[in-house]
Amino acid sequence: MLWQYVFNVYDLTKHSHTTGESFAMGDTVKIDFGKVERYVKDRGFGFISHTFAGSPSREVFFHIKNVRRTHPELAQALNTYNSHEPLYFWYEFETSEKGQQVRTILDPEKIGQNYSDNMFALKQTIGASWANADISISETTKKATFDLFPPNEARQLEARRKNLEEEKKISREDQTTVKKAENEEFCQLVAELATQGFTQSSQVSAYIIRNSLSNTYKHISGILQMRIGTDVWNFNGGFPPKIYARLCEELGLENQGSRAKPLSFTAYRDIKD
Numbered sequence: 325m326l327w328q329y330v331f332n333v334y335d336l337t338k339h340s341h342t343t344g345e346s347f348a349m350g351d352t353v354k355i356d357f358g359k360v361e362r363y364v365k366d367r368g369f370g371f372i373s374h375t376f377a378g379s380p381s382r383e384v385f386f387h388i389k390n391v392r393r394t395h396p397e398l399a400q401a402l403n404t405y406n407s408h409e410p411l412y413f414w415y416e417f418e419t420s421e422k423g424q425q426v427r428t429i430l431d432p433e434k435i436g437q438n439y440s441d442n443m444f445a446l447k448q449t450i451g452a453s454w455a456n457a458d459i460s461i462s463e464t465t466k467k468a469t470f471d472l473f474p475p476n477e478a479r480q481l482e483a484r485r486k487n488l489e490e491e492k493k494i495s496r497e498d499q500t501t502v503k504k505a506e507n508e509e510f511c512q513l514v515a516e517l518a519t520q521g522f523t524q525s526s527q528v529s530a531y532i533i534r535n536s537l538s539n540t541y542k543h544i545s546g547i548l549q550m551r552i553g554t555d556v557w558n559f560n561g562g563f564p565p566k567i568y569a570r571l572c573e574e575l576g577l578e579n580q581g582s583r584a585k586p587l588s589f590t591a592y593r594d595i596k597d
Contacts, residue, residue, distance in 0.1 A: 387426075
């Protein structure tokens with residue numbers, strides 16, 4: 325299945341893709357897809373971007389003679405090139421003493437046949453891009469996708485990406501809502517405790533439990549896992565470290581010199597009955 329293929333490899337390719345490293349382009353044959361960044365017509369040379377090969381160099385040199393030899397229609401397009409009408413192409417490149425340069429222009433429909441060792445890695449890298457909602461999908465990546473993937477699979481990648489972006493948007497909205505609720509509860513709790521005369525943080529936790537306020541302060545209070553040495557236990561009515569520090573500062577509370585260290589916190593709102 326496409327999604328098992330694309331999204332299962334995402335964890336393997338995430339590090340290499342986001343750091344600009346190639347996942348598996350190979351040491352002997354190196355191919356990539358890019359956009360013409362600039363072309364000097366009167367001298368017949370230009371530079372095309374790297375997209376998937378993960379080279380330290382962001383651009384690759386090319387000369388019109390290599391383009392004209394196998395792809396005269398592309399050479400003609402370069403003669404009328406302007407930056408407002410971008411040009412893209414697949415290429416094999418090599419590294420010389422002067423740097424990286426295009427060796428051959430490639431036909432996308434022949435990549436799977438002639439560069440089968442690179443095809444799997446290319447699809448992994450492209451699939452990882454679509455599966456990572458934290459990075460944007462460039463027009464270059466979109467064009468490469470429809471070159472290498474069957475149309476129905478490319479459209480599925482687009483659809484799945486749209487769902488991921490929507491999920492991320494909802495997640496951000498949820499986080500904003502939670503932060504607002506936490507702040508409102510904190511202010512309410514400080515106001516409620518201001519007249520209680522508490523001096524120890526444990527008194528606050530006992531107050532919440534005794535008065536069944538877990539639902540009132542469900543975002544900022546809950547079960548705090550604690551540890552002293554090898555002893556680990558759950559503390560009911562606890563607070564996450566940042567909320568705890570704010571409470572102590574606002575109310576002048578002390579912790580009785582406890583050596584216990586917090587391990588994890590689960591808010592009451594996340595605890596199922």
